[in-house]
Amino acid sequence: MLYNFDEIVDRSNTYSSKWDSNVQKELFGRDDLLPYWVADMEFKTAPEIIEVLKKRVEHGIFGYSNRTDEYYDSIINWTRRRFNYSIDKQWILFSPGVVPAVNYVIQAFSNEGEGVIINEPVYYPFKRSIEANNRVVVNSPLILKDNMYHIDFDDLEIKLKDPSNKILILCSPHNPVSRVxxxxxxxxxxxxxxxxxxxxLxxxxxxxLILRGNKHTMFASLGKKYEDISITATAPSKTFNLAGLYSSNIIVPNEVIRKRLEEILLRNSxxxxxxxxxxxxxxxxDHGEKWLDELLLYLNENVDFIEGFLEKNLPRAKLIDVQGTYLAWIDLREYEKDGVTLEKVIIDKAGCALxxxxxxGESGSGFLRFNFAAPREFIKVGLERIANAINEEFK
Ligand SMILES: Cc1ncc(COP(=O)(O)O)c(C=O)c1O
Structure with a gap:
């Protein structure tokens, strides 16, 4: 291993949302929790990236800046190398994040009162964005079978056939259930x-972040007819722990769709x-690939560790098949079905923020999402706290 993912990095006084005691107090009612919640990593980003940023900081001038061909080429080459998908420079729009992009897409391609389809359990800001724009949340719930989640195509078809539903937000890989x-x-x-x-979308x-031998296919890479109905959001933020740099790539191959989205982006500067x-x-x-490949090995080992730990210490817990992301979706319904009760025990007794x-969504009751992008020692401490609390509370 070239990189040290075991290093424990102190994030106090760095304005980290995940660690900030005020944020914790407001959300969990306590300010002293070990955090396994917000989806960023407890690892330093690749040293190759830190080097470039250091050099840029030392330059000392932080004026208005421009994206050049070098920027677009880095995205194009990455997408080709990692996903065998060729994209054009003009297809790539910028958004300061994927969640802002979700909002812009909702505003551009639906009207108030129209429906946006999601598949719960799913990343909750989708629902918030739909509601914030006065659109209707249309949930087509995933089905849990054989320890993994599946799309309910019969239900989805009914919802797609309703002409008032204009957009489907596809979460791929799916947070929090880890499906590829x-x-x-x-x-x-x-x-x-x-x-x-x-x-x-x-x-x-x-x-x-694809694990355990799974293979990710970019939706738009399936062919032109899929490109023509889709907008894809990718980013280096999760991959390289750069969420605080606020950058995401909004890939829009179809010109008509792109122009419409560009209008909304322009209107909002x-x-x-x-x-x-x-x-x-x-x-x-351009320089983070080796680091990422090692990160994925480390994350895979973390999954093995979590699996082994749960088997031994929380035998009635089920770790839903981990395929992608660095988020484990743990089924604890055999200990406690009521989500509110379960979550309170994790805060009050385990002292952890998950x-x-x-x-x-409702179907998440009795489950917890555990962020395992952290040094193994930190994972171990959290799991021990959680197992002790659950074993004590739910005999
Ligand atoms: C599925 C999904 N989309 C979007 C985001 C956040 O994106 P951004 O920080 O770029 O707004 C997250 C972060 O956890 C996520 O899991």
Whole structure:
């Protein structure tokens, strides 16, 4: 191993949302929790990226900045190398984050009162964004079978056929259930969306984080007809722990769709990007690959560790098949079905901050989302606290 993922990094006094005691107090009612919630990592980013940023900081001038061909080429080359998908420079729009992009897409391609389809349990800001824009949340729940989640295509088809539903937000890989959708599933979903004239917003922010031999297919890479109904969001933020640099890539191959989205971005003056953000994106995609490959090995080992730990210490817990992301979705319903009760024990007794299953929709009750992008020692401490609390509380 070239890189040290075991290093414990002190994040206090760095304005980290995950560690900030005021944020914890407001959300969890306590300010002293060990955090396994917000989806960023406890690892330093690649030293190759840090080097580039250091150099840029030493330059000392942080004026208005511009994206150049070098920036776009880094995204294009990465997408080709990692996903065998060729994209054009003009397809790539900038957004300061994927969640802002979700909002812009909702505003551009639906009207108030119209529906946006999601698949719960799912990343909760989707629902918030739909509601904040006065659109209707249309949930087509995933089905849990054989320890992994599946799309309920019969239900999805009914919802896609309703002409008031305009957009489907595809979470791929799916947070929090860690599913990497297969090519067959994506084709089936895509064909149904084409048939019913529904736009696919493919949130692929986790697409570099593929584990245990799974293979990620970018939705738009399936062919032109899928490109023509889709907008894809990717980013170096999750992959390289650069979320605080606020940069994401919004890939829009279809010209008509792109022009419409560009109008909304223009109306909101979205486009400016800081120099550290630009440098970080290029450095990550051009020089971060070796680091990422080692990170994935370490994350795979973390999954093995969690699996072994749960088998031994919480035998009635089920770790839902981990395929992608660095988020484990743990089924604790055999200990406690009521999500509110379960989540309270994790806060009060375990002293840990996790994303409660209920945050992701009703079907998340009795589940917890555990962020395992951290040194193994930190994972171990958290799991021990959680196991002790649950074993004590739910005999
Ligand atoms: C599926 C998904 N989309 C988007 C985001 C956040 O994106 P951003 O920070 O770029 O707004 C996250 C972060 O956890 C996520 O899991």
């Amino acid at each position: 959708w297969t090519e067959e599933e994506l084709i089936r979903l895509g064909d149904l969306c084409i048939e019913n004239n529904v736009l696919v 493919a949130d692929e922010i986790h697409n570099d 979205i486009g400016g990007q800081g120099p550290l953000s630009i440098e970080g994106v290029i450095a990550a995609y 994303d409660g299953g209920t945050w992701f």
